[in-house]
Amino acid sequence: MLHEYPQRRRCCCRNSTSRCTPPTTKMTQSSSTEFAKKQQHEATTAVTTKMPPNHAASIDVLLNNFQFKKKSYRVLLNGQHFVWERLKQTQSGKKQHKAAPQEPTGQSQSGAQTKETESDQLSNGSSTLCYGPDSHVLHLDDIINVRKGDTKQATLKPPSTPMSSEDENNELSTSVALKPTAQYLTINYAERLLKSATDCNRWQVRRLTLYNSDPYIVDQWYRQLKERLYCSAGRLRVRRLLVFINPYGGRKAGLQTYERHCKPLFQLAGIDVTCITTQRANQIRDILLSHDLSVYDAVCCIGGDGTVAEVINGLIFRTMRELGLDEQRPAYIPKPMMPVGIIPAGSTDTIAYSMHGTADVRTAAIHVLLGQRRGLDVSSVRNSQTLLRFCASILSYGYLGDVAAKSEQYRWMGAKRYEYTGVKAFINNRGYEAELRFLLDEDGSEQQEQPERCESPQSPSAQSLQRALSVCSVGNTSVCYANCQRCSFAASLQDQPSVLFGSTGGETDDDEEERPNLPYDGSTEQPAATPRLSTGDAALLPPQRPRTLNLQGAQSLTSSLNFGSPTSTTAQWKSIKGNFFMICGANITCACSRSPNGISRYSHLGDGYLDLILVRKTSLLNNVRFLLNTAGRDGDIRNLPFVEVYRTRKFNFRTLTAAITSPDEGFSINGSCQPITEPSDANSTQLNEFSSWNCDGEVVTDLDITMSSHCQLIDVFMRGPHSYNKPRKSGAGPSTVSGTATTPASSNDNVYCCCKD
Numbered sequence: 081m082l083h084e085y086p087q088r089r090r091c092c093c094r095n096s097t098s099r100c101t102p103p104t105t106k107m108t109q110s111s112s113t114e115f116a117k118k119q120q121h122e123a124t125t126a127v128t129t130k131m132p133p134n135h136a137a138s139i140d141v142l143l144n145n146f147q148f149k150k151k152s153y154r155v156l157l158n159g160q161h162f163v164w165e166r167l168k169q170t171q172s173g174k175k176q177h178k179a180a181p182q183e184p185t186g187q188s189q190s191g192a193q194t195k196e197t198e199s200d201q202l203s204n205g206s207s208t209l210c211y212g213p214d215s216h217v218l219h220l221d222d223i224i225n226v227r228k229g230d231t232k233q234a235t236l237k238p239p240s241t242p243m244s245s246e247d248e249n250n251e252l253s254t255s256v257a258l259k260p261t262a263q264y265l266t267i268n269y270a271e272r273l274l275k276s277a278t279d280c281n282r283w284q285v286r287r288l289t290l291y292n293s294d295p296y297i298v299d300q301w302y303r304q305l306k307e308r309l310y311c312s313a314g315r316l317r318v319r320r321l322l323v324f325i326n327p328y329g330g331r332k333a334g335l336q337t338y339e340r341h342c343k344p345l346f347q348l349a350g351i352d353v354t355c356i357t358t359q360r361a362n363q364i365r366d367i368l369l370s371h372d373l374s375v376y377d378a379v380c381c382i383g384g385d386g387t388v389a390e391v392i393n394g395l396i397f398r399t400m401r402e403l404g405l406d407e408q409r410p411a412y413i414p415k416p417m418m419p420v421g422i423i424p425a426g427s428t429d430t431i432a433y434s435m436h437g438t439a440d441v442r443t444a445a446i447h448v449l450l451g452q453r454r455g456l457d458v459s460s461v462r463n464s465q466t467l468l469r470f471c472a473s474i475l476s477y478g479y480l481g482d483v484a485a486k487s488e489q490y491r492w493m494g495a496k497r498y499e500y501t502g503v504k505a506f507i508n509n510r511g512y513e514a515e516l517r518f519l520l521d522e523d524g525s526e527q528q529e530q531p532e533r534c535e536s537p538q539s540p541s542a543q544s545l546q547r548a549l550s551v552c553s554v555g556n557t558s559v560c561y562a563n564c565q566r567c568s569f570a571a572s573l574q575d576q577p578s579v580l581f582g583s584t585g586g587e588t589d590d591d592e593e594e595r596p597n598l599p600y601d602g603s604t605e606q607p608a609a610t611p612r613l614s615t616g617d618a619a620l621l622p623p624q625r626p627r628t629l630n631l632q633g634a635q636s637l638t639s640s641l642n643f644g645s646p647t648s649t650t651a652q653w654k655s656i657k658g659n660f661f662m663i664c665g666a667n668i669t670c671a672c673s674r675s676p677n678g679i680s681r682y683s684h685l686g687d688g689y690l691d692l693i694l695v696r697k698t699s700l701l702n703n704v705r706f707l708l709n710t711a712g713r714d715g716d717i718r719n720l721p722f723v724e725v726y727r728t729r730k731f732n733f734r735t736l737t738a739a740i741t742s743p744d745e746g747f748s749i750n751g752s753c754q755p756i757t758e759p760s761d762a763n764s765t766q767l768n769e770f771s772s773w774n775c776d777g778e779v780v781t782d783l784d785i786t787m788s789s790h791c792q793l794i795d796v797f798m799r800g801p802h803s804y805n806k807p808r809k810s811g812a813g814p815s816t817v818s819g820t821a822t823t824p825a826s827s828n829d830n831v832y833c834c835c836k837d
């Protein structure tokens with residue numbers, strides 16, 4: 081049976097109107113009631129209407145009965161939701177169903193609070209769909225692929241060669257001409273595992289094979305699903321993927337990881353994969369810099385943090401070359417167009433863990449298949465002379481720098497090398513004298529973090545916007561999860577044509593005055609005049625930021641997010657000198673299985689800020705307290721009196737003795753991503769008073785370092801981690817489509833717990 085409803089104006093997705101495919105359906109209260117009545121009337125038969133195949137494109141709602149494992153199911157396709165529910169035999173012999181969306185009543189959603197929510201939604205102009213308590217609701221974003229066939233087996237076989245979009249169009253148009261024969265429809269989809277209370281971030285692939293004796297109905301469903309699957313905004317269904325496998329990282333199991341876990345998933349999704357197994361360090365970067373990538377939709381790496389860093393550095397430097405920018409002193413940092421998939425196969429895998437909330441390989445691969453992307457902040461690291469490299473996770477001096485410098489020679493120990501060298505570096509740490517200068521907010525306030533929690537709003541209404549503003553303003557202590565409002569807001573600022581896509585350098589004028597030896601300011605912004613660029617290139621430049629935002633209260637938010645003008649004279653610096661056990665600039669939480677909250681628990685994946693963590697040199701006991709607080713879920717280093725955490729967009733580091741040391745004396749690797757060289761023995765005694773920098777696990781030995789965060793510089797396949805509240809199981813209560821809790825209104829929302837710690 082086909083029902084057509086007026087097109088809805090607003091997307092039912094909680095946070096993003098761009099995620100749904102327009103047009104979707106609007107189920108008004110009256111139409112919903114009418115709809116439910118019609119379904120009552122026609123419940124006993126699997127009612128279908130044969131329509132000309134080309135009519136499918138105009139259908140908003142499909143509702144049919146299918147067989148699944150020899151049981152009858154009522155299946156509904158409504159907008160972005162695929163719903164199925166088993167038909168139950170009643171005493172009168174009639175089959176009952178609840179899969180059809182019904183008017184939400186007190187019976188289906190108990191309690192006055194629910195009714196209040198409904199009236200709120202109606203008054204807000206949003207519609208509410210309610211499915212029965214036993215309905216399975218699947219968002220189309222979570223569907224990996226759809227196949228049809230004459231037999232069940234035929235639908236399970238992956239295509240012999242991956243299909244291009246033209247092939248699929250041909251296939252669809254051919255099926256218009258030929259009489260359909262397929263009676264089986266198989267849907268492969270991804271689902272987050274709900275079993276574990278402590279690990280709710282793992283995903284698995286599931287399969288649903290439906291049977292209907294009428295091939296026209298199967299064909300119609302197939303076509304509808306295909307169409308809706310491939311035109312969802314904000315999502316890239318990858319067809320051609322370039323995969324780099326590091327066989328050397330972690331337990332040296334990169335190749336096996338790919339063969340065992342990733343390859344079957346890529347085949348299932350019909351992705352055309354080109355695999356390159358690395359032969360040496362920095363090969364990925366060299367390939368990305370020199371080869372034609374136009375045939376690929378995305379790049380994926382299988383390895384640890386060092387491998388991810390190679391990919392990110394390769395893509396950014398490639399983009400800089402393409403735009404004719406000076407790689408050592410670029411006028412701004414451009415955003416690469418190619419999204420990146422990150423599959424963990426290293427020793428710590430902090431980047432993958434921070435993104436997904438787990439280091440599970442299949443979960444990471446599933447996110448590549450599903451194609452949902454989020455922008456990830458990347459920081460540039462430079463010395464006084466030149467841009468050195470880009471950092472995706474953490475830049476760390478002192479304790480972690482020593483660990484990185486010493487652990488490489490113990491690689492044969494695997495991940496244990498970090499523990500071994502960690503203990504040695506811990507005992508030998510006598511503190512490092514340094515001076516830190518970091519950028520304050522434009523209003524001159526410093527954002528020192530206090531441990532507190534905040535909730536994020538759940539719907540994109542005006543109220544939500546207000547709440548979003550407040551979330552962003554206290555966002556320095558909010559935790560970044562899926563649907564993070566702070567990151568979404570940063571992304572929405574980037575979407576506006578007159579807003580910069582990267583965070584600002586912000587220090588320009590006053591910084592140049594104070595520090596004349598910093599010729600490159602590390603800004604992501606285009607200076608007023610860039611004679612080097614042609615008109616065509618200039619079109620690719622990030623646009624100028626507006627002075628004010630046309631949003632109520634946005635002024636305070638802009639100030640909070642600090643998308644400051646490059647010529648702002650209000651940018652201020654704060655300076656701190658001291659003896660430090662460790663100094664870190666953290667882009668992301670840097671969580672890993674040993675430290676599930678990460679060393680920088682409140683860092684956000686894409687807000688354009690980094691957390692500057694200063695750990696003062698105190699007693700050995702305090703150092704132990706610090707390490708204990710970084711491990712486990714309960715600790716928080718911000719509670720320690722000798723730890724200071726500042727949220728900033730940029731900081732500069734100098735050893736107190738570096739001022740008298742020339743950069744030509746061998747401390748600098750003089751350029752980004754150069755092969756890492758250990759300091760020579762002759763220098764090592766001289767260097768005892770210095771540590772090295774640990775940049776994404778690689779060693780950088782410069783002693784005058786500036787780290788600047790660039791907001792959402794690279795797109796990665798991720799949704800963000802989910803909090804560890806145990807999610808409600810499907811069927812435990814009514815599923816609604818209204819943006820309230822327990823609502824998979826979008827696949828992102830299939831989290832039950834977003835933005836809440």
Ligand SMILES: Nc1ncnc2c1ncn2[C@@H]1O[C@H](COP(=O)(O)OP(=O)(O)OP(=O)(O)O)[C@@H](O)[C@H]1O
Pocket residue numbers: 326327328329330331358359360361362363383384385386387388390425426427428429430776777778
């Ligand atoms: N075939 C290879 N032979 C030697 N080194 C390689 C090879 N391929 C990549 N590399 C280098 O290996 C280094 C370590 O890899 P990676 O960081 O991925 O693993 P890891 O250090 O074990 O994991 P993590 O960084 O998560 O702790 C990287 O710097 C990379 O450049």
